[in-house]
Amino acid sequence: MNAAVTTSPVVGPPLWLLLELTYRCPLQCVFCYNPIDFAKVEDELTTEEWIRVLREARALGSVQLGLSGGEPLMRDDVEAIADEAHRLGYYTNLITSGVGLTRERLSELKRVGLDHIQLSFQDSTREMNDFLSHTRTFELKKRCAEWIKEHGYPMVVNCVIHRLNIDHLDTIIDMAVRMGADYLELANTQYYSWAHLNREHLLPSREQLQKAEQTMQTWRERMKGKMKIFFVVPDYYEQRPKKCVNGWGTTLATIAPDGTAMPCHTARMLPGLSFPNVRARSMKEIWFDSDAFNRFRGQGWMKEPCASCEEREKDFGGCRCQAYLLAHDAAAADPVCSKSPHHRVVVSAVERAQETRVPEAPLVFRRPENSRSYS
């Protein structure tokens, strides 16, 4: 009999620290990745608590910092947090819809050393942007873009792409060019949380995707050397899963508004895992010793077909949340993988996306009332 040998993987530093400062957000985007039950979370960390997290994580080697949400600018201490982050040596990225940004706040953020701002749009026209976010924010976002440029920041524009806006890709890219974007991220929706709830409305057809890729290629050639365009296809159309968060507990630590620490921002949905809270434990204990961060590290947790798969080091079996959502088992292979026994679930969602009918279930906007009634 062979003795059971557990080889524990070498755990590197949490290079990427993502702080979801708040779940409050004036937008109501139908593809939001915040948890469906976000309305339950009311007890946000204080400025001092966030700053303690920054210090502890920096000592472990965290260096890329994301300030996100919700809409992070709903808090009035983003400036104080960015200030401390800069002093500690973080490269700080603010991920914002622009709502809550003023010229004054931007000048202060620049002064304290904020490194980069990523501004999100929902579409290229006021009508569609405002419909998809369920708010009147389009003109405001355009003003924000001007201020961001004015303050000497690289202009990084993000637009989440899905069935309802993918046919407008040409005008979306054109808008980004006219705004002077240096980078444009066109990331197709990932189907978690609100996007999973609204998936039948959001998953594009194959034809839509092919057209979009052609449009994107044309613009890439036209803007070569002037603007970088990133295009992420929905993983439902892939045959192999993504290497989600670069591997569980290898690179990313996300801290939710109430201090819950997670290896990715959607992990809260996984049953049977108790996530540590920064109010009770240090970042060092959380990163190295907590059950939640160790659960899917390395390969010991893998089942077939992953356990013996020759590609297991390439994608680590894909995404744990997607495995749970689609195969009802967080340790299963990500059903996006054609080797997964549950791959049929993905295939049938893709087949339905080729039909032209409008889904029966209504489009659900991310707002507190819906958060309470759907969770």
Next chain:
Amino acid sequence: MTQADRPSIRPGIRLQWEAVQNAYVLLYPEGMVKLNTSAAEILRRCDGMRSVDEIVADLESTFNRNGLQGEIEHFLQLARAQGWLSAAES
């Protein structure tokens, strides 16, 4: 880039020593590259003041080696293509 150009790290990009990684890294929007020793030694000298020729001379004397010019220029081209460097003409 010519030998008289004075390369500098582009605004929004930061070169920084990371003790935990025991390496210099380049930080940019939502990304990071860990640099090997030679890349770090070259980039540390890209301060917008020194010309390519001066950088080469400095590195050759610091490391007591000759004939580094080709290698350094090749790396600078690469770094520029990556968008890490801009070069002011003198």
